[in-house]
Amino acid sequence: MEIKIMKNILDRNQNKADEIRNLLTLKKILMVNIISSPGAGKTTLLERTLEAIGAKFRIGVIEGDITTDRDAQRLKKYNIPIVVINTEGGCHLDSNSISKVLDSFDLDNLDVLFVENVGNLICPSQFDLGETFKLAIVSTTEGDDKPGKYPMLFREAVAVLLNKIDLIPYTNFNFESFNSDLIKINSQIPLLQISCTRGDGLTDWYKWIADQIVFSRL
Amino acid sequence: MHELRIAEDLTAIVLDTALSKNLSKVTKVNIIFGQLIQIVPDIFEFAFIETVRNSIAEGAELDIEILPLKMKCLNCGNDFQPKENRFTCNICGSTDMGIIQGKELFIKSIEGE
Numbered sequence: 338m339e340i341k342i343m344k345n346i347l348d349r350n351q352n353k354a355d356e357i358r359n360l361l362t363l364k365k366i367l368m369v370n371i372i373s374s375p376g377a378g379k380t381t382l383l384e385r386t387l388e389a390i391g392a393k394f395r396i397g398v399i400e401g402d403i404t405t406d407r408d409a410q411r412l413k414k415y416n417i418p419i420v421v422i423n424t425e426g427g428c429h430l431d432s433n434s435i436s437k438v439l440d441s442f443d444l445d446n447l448d449v450l451f452v453e454n455v456g457n458l459i460c461p462s463q464f465d466l467g468e469t470f471k472l473a474i475v476s477t478t479e480g481d482d483k484p485g486k487y488p489m490l491f492r493e494a495v496a497v498l499l500n501k502i503d504l505i506p507y508t509n510f511n512f513e514s515f516n517s518d519l520i521k522i523n524s525q526i527p528l529l530q531i532s533c534t535r536g537d538g539l540t541d542w543y544k545w546i547a548d549q550i551v552f553s554r555l
Numbered sequence: 556m557h558e559l560r561i562a563e564d565l566t567a568i569v570l571d572t573a574l575s576k577n578l579s580k581v582t583k584v585n586i587i588f589g590q591l592i593q594i595v596p597d598i599f600e601f602a603f604i605e606t607v608r609n610s611i612a613e614g615a616e617l618d619i620e621i622l623p624l625k626m627k628c629l630n631c632g633n634d635f636q637p638k639e640n641r642f643t644c645n646i647c648g649s650t651d652m653g654i655i656q657g658k659e660l661f662i663k664s665i666e667g668e
Binding site: 348350431492520521 | 557560561564565567568572576578586591592593640641642643650651652654658660661662663664665666667668
């Protein structure tokens with residue numbers, strides 16, 4: 338006999354993500370799920386961001402790492418609440434792991450929670466963490482073909498940061514090709530061109546993210 | 556890698572359903588994947604074989620139906636299937652699009668006795 342079910346296979350993850358989203362909305366906390374390849378600059382972006390707007394907003398960080406707490410160690414000097422989730426081989430964070438660590442934060446004294454997902458462009462885009470939005474980071478050294486190859490992420494993200502633009506002269510990265518692929522997939526998406534080491538475009542990023550934080554406090 | 560985690564969640568739903576319907580054996584599991592879901596069917600099938608091992612669903616056939624991507628132009632209202640990853644309306648050329656099909660990750664039904 339056949340038994341009809343018709344439900345989302347990731348129902349458990351989705352239900353937990355919905356719970357988290359409701360809680361964070363109630364607490365007026367912006368949660369940003371940062372997704373990129375390994376080495377695109379997620380942790381460096383967080384370092385620059387904490388230096389620039391750390392005094393203005395109450396910031397917390399969840400560091401998703403397959404193993405080690407090296408990224409968290411880099412952020413320790415900013416004296417903000419940081420929790421590490423080691424996925425022990427898992428290629429993405431899920432809503433259950435986020436839910437388990439939310440208690441470690443004082444949610445009544447937090448404006449924004451940055452979640453640094455495991456470096457990977459495929460798996461993390463599949464799992465809702467209960468975030469306010471997903472942010473995609475791509476670096477020029479990875480090549481200009483990422484939007485075309487990973488459409489799901491660039492469709493789901495609300496903004497794209499193109500990092501390491503200072504290195505373009507040393508790579509075969511073609512901005513026109515990158516941008517045209519991105520627009521074909523998501524014509525409305527804001528694209529910020531930055532260099533976390535040289536500082537290009539970061540002022541625009543600080544303003545953009547500050548606007549999002551302020552908006553979520555309303 | 557995420558294929559394994561999704562296979563685990565699928566197996567949990569299959570076994571819960573089988574238990575609630577008093578099945579002693581699950582012979583087939585019918586699922587639906589949207590085209591945009593980046594899951595490799597071969598890896599998923601392999602993961603599923605592992606996650607149902609030593610359960611009443613061990614050896615169950617997995618039927619994967621792939622739904623093509625369908626979009627709606629938010630400018631002219633045209634419904635269409637985009638070619639490759641070019642999400643541009645084939646009538647008015649607008650790039651302002653909504654996805655109406657292609658992100659599914661559903662279990663449709665199970666079969667058993």
